[in-house]
Ligand SMILES: Nc1ncnc2c1ncn2[C@@H]1O[C@H](COP(=O)(O)OP(=O)(O)OP(=O)(O)O)[C@@H](O)[C@H]1O
């Protein structure tokens with residue numbers, strides 16, 4: 001299938017500031033892509049260009065064979081801005097009914113949508129009285145309207161409590177299963193880790209890494225951490241057998257390069273009974289993230 | 299069409315909750331009542347019915363009040379959405395920018411129309427209740443009503459244009475007040491000064507009529523005074539212009555709303571949220 005979103009060598013400058021430099025990316029139908037990067041990396045700028053809100057300096061973007069901001073593209077794309085804002089004098093229900101009408105959908109769908117994001121109780125209160133998380137939920141509800149082919153979500157879980165975050169990602173899984181592409185940015189690496197298919201790391205406006213999590217692990221080639229717990233009294237034996245291991249609170253901590261992981265595990269297995277427990281800790285997304293960001297900075 | 303109507307309904311609701319509806323209705327009602335009660339006192343000698351007298355004073359009032367109300371309602375329309383951050387989301391929806399403007403215009407124009415109808419209705423009721431012959435003044439009142447709505451549309455369009463041009467509501471408010479002072483107050487003063495200095499020369503005969511027609515507020519006053527044959531009785535700028543044919547001012551009254559709205563659409567197209 002052709003991709004929902006294609007970006008090629010996109011560059012955006014704000015006067016002297018190079019917000020994006022030569023970014024290329026494509027997102028397939030049903031794919032969930034996470035956009036990571038430090039503050040000011042260019043995530044929001046990239047999204048605004050995809051939506052046609054600001055023009056690119058150079059490069060090309062196509063959404064479902066249409067240009068950003070064209071009527072066809074706007075019909076196909078749903079957006080959740082960072083810090084979603086609404087008119088404080090309207091109630092949540094009125095606001096969603098209006099958005100439904102703008103997308104040519106029946107306003108009667110407003111209440112079910114608000115129920116979906118857990119706002120049914122507050123639907124008839126003015127948005128001016130909502131908490132930050134509740135406003136964010138109104139934003140989510142409007143992004144779910146219709147059947148968008150692409151959802152562009154700028155920090156969608158900011159302000160949501162942990163349970164709501166889980167529910168939110170379940171909603172996304174559902175949409176992706178029906179073929180919608182999802183591009184979201186986030187600073188919450190752990191949730192992104194489990195809930196997206198592909199990760200894109202931006203640093204100072206450049207795309208520095210892109211791939212699935214195992215992909216990135218392989219490429220970064222960061223050392224694996226092994227925690228070995230010895231059976232009573234055997235700790236010195238094990239320490240001797242595993243040079244480089246250090247004792248931390250009753251367990252031996254050992255790092256080894258990816259390439260020697262199996263060999264090291266083999267040596268630990270040879271110790272047999274002396275080992276009570278073994279834990280293998282692959283590099284976390286945080287580690288990968290700082291690796292790629294720093295590598296790019298050099 | 300559904301999109302425009304939904305926008306209009308939402309904007310009307312917001313204006314209702316922001317008290318703009320109440321403010322417009324009360325202002326128009328109070329001023330119209332005051333003028334119609336005051337206007338009914340010295341009548342008799344002139345051979346004119348009470349309603350016609352009231353219409354003449356309502357015309358002078360509307361020149362100031364309608365543009366002011368229209369600008370107050372419209373200056374926040376775009377700049378406010380930009381500042382709140384609601385515009386960027388709205389512009390990703392499948393609604394064209396001119397449709398957004400049209401939706402807002404419908405709502406604001408509906409409020410102005412309600413205010414005008416209420417004010418003029420009260421004025422008519424007072425005049426007719428006190429003077430049977432006032433029925434003769436009804437056509438002039440109807441003419442004043444629809445031309446007031448058109449004048450409102452012109453200044454709503456101007457307000458949207460200013461709102462699009464300035465990034466902040468405070469800046470838009472400043473520009474709106476400047477426009478009101480310039481077109482409604484200072485413009486006439488400047489014209490009168492020029493006429494006095496000119497002493498019946500080229501400016502008075504050639505430039506002055508064009509200058510009147512070029513200003514939507516002056517064209518509105520001129521149109522209503524000419525149509526009711528009251529230019530001679532009216533003081534000031536209106537009185538100096540009895541030579542301008544009715545269809546000139548009518549054309550200006552009809553064209554200005556279109557021009558102002560086209561300007562607003564052009565300015566809004568350039569807005570980057
Ligand atoms: N309208 C603008 N005018 C000038 N510079 C801008 C504008 N918008 C963004 N920038 C600059 O572009 C760069 C990228 O900003 P952007 O908002 O895309 O970052 P981000 O990755 O979304 O950051 P965050 O994680 O803080 O949301 C920053 O240096 C920012 O200052």
Ligand SMILES: [Mg+2]
Pocket residue numbers: 043044045082154
């Ligand atoms: Mg951002």
